[in-house]
Amino acid sequence: MTIFDKLESEVRSYSRGWPVVFDRAQGSWIYDEDGRAYLDFFAGAGALNYGHNNPVLKQALIDYISRDGVTHALDMFTVAKRDFLEALDQKILKPRDLDYKVVFPGPGGANAVEAALKLARKVTGKESVINFTNAFHGMTLGALSVTGNSMKRGGAGIPLVHATPMPYDKYFDGAYPDFLYFERLLEDSGSGLNEPAAVIVESLQGEGGINAARLEWLRGLSELCRRHDILLILDDVQMGCGRTGPFFSFEEAGIKPDIVCLSKSIGGYGLPLAITLIRPDLDVWEPGEHNGTFRGINPAFVTAAEALRTYWNDDALEKSTKAKGERVGAAFTEIAESYPDAGLVAKGRGLARGLEFASGELAGQVCAAAFERGLLMETSGPDGEVMKVLPPLTLTDDELTKGLDIIGEAVRAVLAK
Known part of the structure; x- marks a missing residue:
């Protein structure tokens, strides 16, 4: 990491929350140089709707x-x-x-x-x-x-x-x-x-x-x-x-x-x-x-x-995105209802979803806990108070389930303190 600290400007941001060196990526996964896999619910801030190194596009x-x-x-x-x-x-x-x-x-x-x-x-x-x-x-x-x-x-x-x-x-x-x-x-x-x-x-x-x-x-x-x-x-x-x-x-x-x-x-x-x-x-x-x-x-x-x-030859991706988005929305609503005193709010549409916390500090802690468990996601909102997920639209149902499980664990780890 020394060369980044030595030469790269202090304006860098995402690398501060994910302090590893990434090396390769495929589909919904990105891997660091030591080979550890991270499920990517960030997707290039929405630039990777079709996933990393999509094989059809790559060819x-x-x-x-x-x-x-x-x-x-x-x-x-x-x-x-x-x-x-x-x-x-x-x-x-x-x-x-x-x-x-x-x-x-x-x-x-x-x-x-x-x-x-x-x-x-x-x-x-x-x-x-x-x-x-x-x-x-x-x-x-x-x-x-x-x-x-x-x-x-x-x-x-x-x-x-x-x-x-x-x-x-x-x-x-x-x-x-x-x-x-x-x-x-x-x-x-x-x-x-x-x-x-x-x-x-x-x-x-x-x-x-x-x-x-x-x-x-x-x-x-x-x-x-x-x-x-x-x-x-x-x-x-x-x-x-x-x-x-x-x-x-x-x-x-x-x-x-x-x-x-x-x-x-x-x-x-x-x-x-x-x-x-x-x-x-x-x-x-x-x-x-x-x-x-x-x-x-x-x-x-x-x-x-x-x-x-x-x-975009047909509506298959649109229907899949809406269905997966409903799953995320339901999971976030369930999390919010599980912590009635925390004032959590489920937000979003399609596969642009968020969970609003009482402060940016709490939302940031949840994202950090998720990273420790192998999931990338960021915060948004004027004070960073919203835990934001933008997974690839092409992620599988199993990957979505895994990601939601990690998010649930991360929220519990932070709010149960």
Whole structure:
């Protein structure tokens, strides 16, 4: 470990909770250099929905590299990019009656968000964007300006402007009608609210604490945006690609956002890839007006296309994810009911689940106890108070059972002290 302490910045985080050196991984498992196996309920923070080194995706990647397929191409036309776009259109967009053009903004989720914010302002000529409490949209300055976490915002070093936070669903525990404050400010000429170009929202807040918006709340937000001529940006970076069941986390609400941000598992294999989907009439970019050196990583196009063809030909993965998610939800509810004095709350949808504790200290202790027993999971929420699980969608029923058993043991070890 000496070289990490000597050379790597203090900004590192995950390695502090999992102080081992990992060497290889397959499926739902990751192994340290001594060969110890860990069941991975973290999955690259949602970047590995199809598991580590998925054999189907790996073979497609090996074949492409072996034939000297183009690796780096910026935004040039390539066979790999064409194959990805055709798969996206045939397997995802057309079956859902979604009409979007595709922006390749750069390799990460923050790139997708930055492109969305930039385009919304260009199209509307307005600067202000509405975001929500406990939102997380990335660590670059534009994405950070619409992020809620004060610690992450504090790292910017400058004022973060042109964004106004509004209460996310259930922020006031149902004490007020949905959007009462937001709509009143929009309609009151004396409110001081700058007319917004867009609203950016996650249908399920992952980093914010596994806060799942009600479907009727999402529909209400979409209708509000339409009434007031505000663009709706849906950040599906972590919760897209099947994490909640359907490919897009907003599908069950029946809405069609103006702009959608995808990254993490869109690459299929854990390779960096991000896309921003935009309504065709919003495509007002000048050539090269938004670009990036690594916006055309062709090996990621290859694995992304193979993932879409393999897992989104039918609804088998969606049904499996929902069923497994119900198992996790039931197990977390049972744990919460077993400790009535602890104030635990089961949260989430699909295979994005959480268990909220009274403090971040307790949630962190449970994650540490799980790690000792061979399970990786992280905390989320403004104070790290939510034990968060994002297992690969492809995990087996036996692996799910094992993981839930370890979580139960970890909770007992901490709360029984």
